[in-house]
Amino acid sequence: MRSKDTQLKVDPVCGMDLSEYTDVVEIFHQEKGFYFCGKGCEDRFKKNPSRFQGEPLIKLDNIWKIFKLGETETKVLTGLNLHIWEGDFVAIIGSSGSGKSTALNMIGLLDRPTSGRIFLNGEDVSLLNDDKRNGLRSKTFGFVFQQYNLISWLTAYENVNLPLVFSGKKIEMKKLEARFEKMGLKERLTHRSFELSGGEQQRVALLRALVNDPEIILGDEPTGNLDSATGNKILEILIDLNRNRKKTLIIVTHDADIAEKADQVITFKDGHLVRDHQAHKKAYTE
Numbered sequence: 015m016r017s018k019d020t021q022l023k024v025d026p027v028c029g030m031d032l033s034e035y036t037d038v039v040e041i042f043h044q045e046k047g048f049y050f051c052g053k054g055c056e057d058r059f060k061k062n063p064s065r066f067q068g069e070p071l072i073k074l075d076n077i078w079k080i081f082k083l084g085e086t087e088t089k090v091l092t093g094l095n096l097h098i099w100e101g102d103f104v105a106i107i108g109s110s111g112s113g114k115s116t117a118l119n120m121i122g123l124l125d126r127p128t129s130g131r132i133f134l135n136g137e138d139v140s141l142l143n144d145d146k147r148n149g150l151r152s153k154t155f156g157f158v159f160q161q162y163n164l165i166s167w168l169t170a171y172e173n174v175n176l177p178l179v180f181s182g183k184k185i186e187m188k189k190l191e192a193r194f195e196k197m198g199l200k201e202r203l204t205h206r207s208f209e210l211s212g213g214e215q216q217r218v219a220l221l222r223a224l225v226n227d228p229e230i231i232l233g234d235e236p237t238g239n240l241d242s243a244t245g246n247k248i249l250e251i252l253i254d255l256n257r258n259r260k261k262t263l264i265i266v267t268h269d270a271d272i273a274e275k276a277d278q279v280i281t282f283k284d285g286h287l288v289r290d291h292q293a294h295k296k297a298y299t300e
């Protein structure tokens with residue numbers, strides 16, 4: 015994508031590489047030049063310039079993902095550059111097939127790129143071996159998917175407890191019970207997951223995602239299968255974790271109402287970001 019002789023123009027906020035564009039205006043701050051994909055990122059930067067000159071929590075650098083099926087190559091991520099900042103609520107939007115889920119899987123270390131580098135807290139994690147990646151993933155990320163992915167023959171409690179079995183961490187039974195109670199699932203601890211409603215299953219999935227106390231929560235259309243009232247409750251819980259427990263929250267969504275609540279909206283097209291992401295309506299906390 016990027017030829018050697020073009021000057022690198024990276025939006026410090028969203029990480030988008032603007033080198034290919036000839037109409038991007040250079041903006042000076044304290045005598046240093048910066049480029050922005052649009053007003054949303056420029057405004058965020060101006061509110062807190064020092065924050066966005068630091069190291070992003072997550073940085074994707076020129077990520078390509080090419081699937082090969084026989085002779086056919088599908089280029090799903092095409093030179094994706096992206097920054098995610100600690101403590102942000104980020105909504106990833108874009109049309110079906112634009113690579114959102116594939117990108118989320120890269121961020122969560124569930125899949126490896128064909129090429130490119132992934133940094134977590136400034137550390138290059140792209141070349142870690144499977145053991146190290148698995149350890150880092152279970153310590154750092156909590157996943158909430160559209161399909162709840164519970165194991166149907168295990169009880170709600172056993173499903174939630176599963177990540178602890180893998181990580182070797184322990185949590186007091188009383189504490190876990192209190193969490194079930196807080197989610198309105200006190201009476202459902204010993205139900206097998208096929209005996210639970212969709213909303214209950216998603217809340218169990220959420221408890222499971224949070225049991226290791228992850229720093230980053232990744233949701234791929236987490237409310238996509240739920241009616242709007244139940245979906246809103248799940249969303250409320252996720253946003254509360256972001257606002258009050260400082261979890262970085264990244265949600266892939268088709269729902270404009272969710273995107274409207276986010277600190278940062280990232281729009282995908284054909285496997286990379288497009289310029290001038292949707293305007294942010296929320297007042298920023300930074």
Ligand SMILES: Nc1ncnc2c1ncn2[C@@H]1O[C@H](COP(=O)(O)OP(=O)(O)OP(=O)(O)O)[C@@H](O)[C@H]1O
Nearest residue numbers: 081082088090108109110111112113114115116117
């Ligand atoms: N394992 C795979 N092998 C081949 N192609 C794949 C594979 N996984 C995804 N793709 C293709 O990559 C493209 C992007 O998929 P992805 O799931 O990332 O899209 P998305 O933006 O999440 O779409 P949606 O909004 O429909 O969930 C699609 O065209 C899909 O068919």
Ligand SMILES: [Mg+2]
Nearest residue numbers: 114115116234
């Ligand atoms: Mg998807």
